[in-house]
Amino acid sequence: MQFIDEATVFVKAGNGGNGTISFRREKFVPKGGPDGGNGGNGGNVIIRADRQLNTLLDFKYKRHYKAESGEHGRGKKQTGKTGVDTVLRVPCGTLVRDSSTGKIIADLVRAGDEVVIAQGGKGGRGNSEFATSTNQAPRIAEPGVPGQEREVVLELKLLADVGLVGFPNAGKSTLISVISAAKPKIADYPFTTTTPNLGIVRYAENRSFTVADIPGLIEGAHMGKGLGTLFLRHIERTKVLVFLIEAVSKDPKHDYKVLLHELAGHNPLLPKKPKIVALTKMDLFSEVEARKLKRISFGKGIPVCRISAVSGDGVGDLLEEMWNALEAQFAAK
Numbered sequence: 001m002q003f004i005d006e007a008t009v010f011v012k013a014g015n016g017g018n019g020t021i022s023f024r025r026e027k028f029v030p031k032g033g034p035d036g037g038n039g040g041n042g043g044n045v046i047i048r049a050d051r052q053l054n055t056l057l058d059f060k061y062k063r064h065y066k067a068e069s070g071e072h073g074r075g076k077k078q079t080g081k082t083g084v085d086t087v088l089r090v091p092c093g094t095l096v097r098d099s100s101t102g103k104i105i106a107d108l109v110r111a112g113d114e115v116v117i118a119q120g121g122k123g124g125r126g127n128s129e130f131a132t133s134t135n136q137a138p139r140i141a142e143p144g145v146p147g148q149e150r151e152v153v154l155e156l157k158l159l160a161d162v163g164l165v166g167f168p169n170a171g172k173s174t175l176i177s178v179i180s181a182a183k184p185k186i187a188d189y190p191f192t193t194t195t196p197n198l199g200i201v202r203y204a205e206n207r208s209f210t211v212a213d214i215p216g217l218i219e220g221a222h223m224g225k226g227l228g229t230l231f232l233r234h235i236e237r238t239k240v241l242v243f244l245i246e247a248v249s250k251d252p253k254h255d256y257k258v259l260l261h262e263l264a265g266h267n268p269l270l271p272k273k274p275k276i277v278a279l280t281k282m283d284l285f286s287e288v289e290a291r292k293l294k295r296i297s298f299g300k301g302i303p304v305c306r307i308s309a310v311s312g313d314g315v316g317d318l319l320e321e322m323w324n325a326l327e328a329q330f331a332a333k
Helices: 172-179 225-235 252-266 287-295 315-332
Strands: 006-012 045-050 064-066 086-091 094-098 104-108 114-118 149-156 162-166 197-204 207-213 240-246 275-280 304-306
Touching (some): 006 086, 006 114, 045 094, 104 114, 162 172, 162 225, 162 252, 240 252, 304 315
Parallel strands (some): 006 064, 045 086, 162 240, 240 275, 275 304
Antiparallel strands (some): 006 149, 094 104, 197 207
């Protein structure tokens, strides 16, 4: 399935039905009073989060959505039928913005969260509503009110416990394929991953968590270079960040600082999240070379794991650090 994480849609709520002008016409009531009914209200356009969805793909092919208008009023004081609502289903984690102002309208995080994005118009009053002691046969009725219409931007941010961050080809896709059932595209060249991947890790009995593999970042990503701004949004909701840095890098500490800078440039709160560093591709080192990396530090209190996703070495230790960091987050709440 193609992953689409942003879409713009135009929505139009239903118009209210018109009130009607009508008078009673019965066999032995030659001059019956007004009995025009009210128009029905127009249907709303509602956006609702659905856990069964994980992409905004549907909105790529259909951009205009309209709710049903209310029916007009009828004689015998019959109110017109209310228009049927139109419900747009989106993945959990979808942000709804007004396209003209950029203002956030709703953040639909949990399944069932919903927002009325366009309100249906109110039905007009029939002439029976206008009868008074001085005007017993009014010949006026109200038209229905038009439904609201607007253009909104849907922006999906993945909901994951752990976010994998790193440069292209750092081994993120390989790792998530090893620790979960996710099957991302894997190859030995940069930018193999062009869309985020989400995997569920079964750490132990009754212990599972979700991991997001974010496409590789490059220097300048927070300014849009390499489509960075499109990818960075997906780690905003994660509880723990795991920095995957190639052990064969000339300067792993510099790589770490560059990644931190890109995160801070996108959102200053991101570098404040709990962090773990995983030095990847340790299978390419000899034992002597591997020992030299044991002395490297990325900051006080930041765990460092040395792993090879290919051989599996160190992966168990990394999962344990992920779970410990998550448990600390849960305990803090």
